[in-house]
Amino acid sequence: MEKKLWFSLFIIIASCLACTHTAGLSKPASYEFMVDIPEGWRKIDNNRYLLVTRENPFQQYILVQNRPIGKSFRHTKKKMQKAMLPEEAAQVVIDELISDQNLLNLRVLKNTPEIIKGFDGFKILYTYQDAEGHTYQTLYYGFIKEDTFFNLRFTASDRFHFQRDIEAFRHMLNSFEIIKAEAT
Amino acid sequence: MNMRLSKLFLHLSGLLLLAVATACSTHSKPEISLVPDVLLATEDEQMLWQKSEQEQRAFESNGLIYTNTELEDYLNQVVANLKSEDAPADLIIRVKVIKNPYLNAFAYPNGMIYIHSGLLARMDNEAQLAAVLAHEMTHCIRRHALQAFRKYRNQPAFLIAIQQTLLKSKGLQALAHSMGVTGAMAAISGYARELEAEADLVGYEWAVQAGYNPKEVLSLFDQMLSDIAQVGHEEPFFFGSHPKIRQRAENLQKSPMPANIDIRATHKRSELFLAKLDTLLLDNARLDIRLGRFQIARGGVDKYLRIKPDDTRAYFLLGEIHRQRGHNNDAKKALSYYSRAITLDPSYAAPHKAIGLIHYKKGQRALAKKFFESCLQLSPDSSDQAYIRGYLKQCTLSEEG
Numbered sequence: 051m052e053k054k055l056w057f058s059l060f061i062i063i064a065s066c067l068a069c070t071h072t073a074g075l076s077k078p079a080s081y082e083f084m085v086d087i088p089e090g091w092r093k094i095d096n097n098r099y100l101l102v103t104r105e106n107p108f109q110q111y112i113l114v115q116n117r118p119i120g121k122s123f124r125h126t127k128k129k130m131q132k133a134m135l136p137e138e139a140a141q142v143v144i145d146e147l148i149s150d151q152n153l154l155n156l157r158v159l160k161n162t163p164e165i166i167k168g169f170d171g172f173k174i175l176y177t178y179q180d181a182e183g184h185t186y187q188t189l190y191y192g193f194i195k196e197d198t199f200f201n202l203r204f205t206a207s208d209r210f211h212f213q214r215d216i217e218a219f220r221h222m223l224n225s226f227e228i229i230k231a232e233a234t
Numbered sequence: 235m236n237m238r239l240s241k242l243f244l245h246l247s248g249l250l251l252l253a254v255a256t257a258c259s260t261h262s263k264p265e266i267s268l269v270p271d272v273l274l275a276t277e278d279e280q281m282l283w284q285k286s287e288q289e290q291r292a293f294e295s296n297g298l299i300y301t302n303t304e305l306e307d308y309l310n311q312v313v314a315n316l317k318s319e320d321a322p323a324d325l326i327i328r329v330k331v332i333k334n335p336y337l338n339a340f341a342y343p344n345g346m347i348y349i350h351s352g353l354l355a356r357m358d359n360e361a362q363l364a365a366v367l368a369h370e371m372t373h374c375i376r377r378h379a380l381q382a383f384r385k386y387r388n389q390p391a392f393l394i395a396i397q398q399t400l401l402k403s404k405g406l407q408a409l410a411h412s413m414g415v416t417g418a419m420a421a422i423s424g425y426a427r428e429l430e431a432e433a434d435l436v437g438y439e440w441a442v443q444a445g446y447n448p449k450e451v452l453s454l455f456d457q458m459l460s461d462i463a464q465v466g467h468e469e470p471f472f473f474g475s476h477p478k479i480r481q482r483a484e485n486l487q488k489s490p491m492p493a494n495i496d497i498r499a500t501h502k503r504s505e506l507f508l509a510k511l512d513t514l515l516l517d518n519a520r521l522d523i524r525l526g527r528f529q530i531a532r533g534g535v536d537k538y539l540r541i542k543p544d545d546t547r548a549y550f551l552l553g554e555i556h557r558q559r560g561h562n563n564d565a566k567k568a569l570s571y572y573s574r575a576i577t578l579d580p581s582y583a584a585p586h587k588a589i590g591l592i593h594y595k596k597g598q599r600a601l602a603k604k605f606f607e608s609c610l611q612l613s614p615d616s617s618d619q620a621y622i623r624g625y626l627k628q629c630t631l632s633e634e635g
Binding site for chain 2: 125126127128131133135136137145148149154155156161162163179181
């Protein structure tokens, strides 16, 4: 729900200001990571996550986030823990998704282990519908490093946008680097 | 305010505008009586029903309905036994279950009652169920939605009241959008206090007149208060609101016992009720485990074990509750429950993997390997096989190292 709020704000801001394409490296001070935003994608960043979109967030978006492991989720009372296996971390994410009543007819199509930039993590592929009946597909990567849960996800509104923009997501995933965490 | 909520308020505003328009066109429409005569005789009631049907279609297509024909038949039978003489002949009351662990039940004006799996799982007997269903039936039979609609049609305060209720809970906003205006009013904000009080009182009378034990009817409120205290915060819905539940319990306790009731001849039907709930108790416990509400989940599993004391899935879930909660000594308890599940059904793969995980995290790789291998043997095509093969690989590397 808060995502939608940000999306709405994003659209308002985007329509008020001149369109700002922000391709290139992104490493605001509040993030513990650095990613390369593909050409033609625009970003909205804040203290909580980096969000980029090519057309608008209802068509597709990529979200990258570093999240303190002790931080509560919106629906499940479960929390990430430092000693969690990637499968256990994936389960917390899935439990949060299934408990979220915004995500209707949610189906987890795939949940597998994945090495993400050298870290043991997971990859989840799922689909869901919103209250208007639009179907979305999301590819979600996540891993825990020390006290932080890093996650990168790509959501597209339909197969066309998913297939077309998945390469941009892979580009961002490959460019992903942890910065602050390495210094600690 | 987010976009979905804005849309809901847009719907609400639309409904109010429609109400105002209807009022203007019909001048002074009389308030409906407590014992209404012809159903759907007025435009506004027809509109409410149409709106209800639309909302239900959308709502039910969202994968929220818990499908269990035997349970639905049972719930509808309880309703049939409660049916009051007040009920218009062409009002068909039906009951469906929603997959939702929170405490709630609500009715649409067209007679469709939805009850959450969480509320059913927290009940102990048919008398408590009858009380809730009779309460919801009263809303339908006394046409409370129509009364509310007419009363509030010229009062923007109604809109504000719903808005304030919705804004209290972020999780609720989505559900409100999903269930529509009529459902949101019934499920979330509840009707006006006097209509809810009437539903409590009339529902209580119907339940007692149908032969249910009045003490059990009242005990449901105590149980809900205890559950709310256990959760540590209020649930978002009408039945999960502490002050409302407290007030309602006090109102009912003050009300006189319906005449000609011999309390010794009343019943509560605990065993039949639990037998009919059957796997709903485990399915709902899984939802509570997902939410991290381990103590409530435990209550559901324990209740299930009262009817099926040797059920392997129940012991597996007890293991899951302890393994996932991860308090002191929980791993040991989880191992004990998983072992019991395997003893009851050695071919059940899930507890093999869970035991493997506990040993794996403790660094007991040889033991872990044994259980991961047995899990894969029992369920070679399981969806989590990539994880298990990864654990096995690490176990083998440890052995070699």
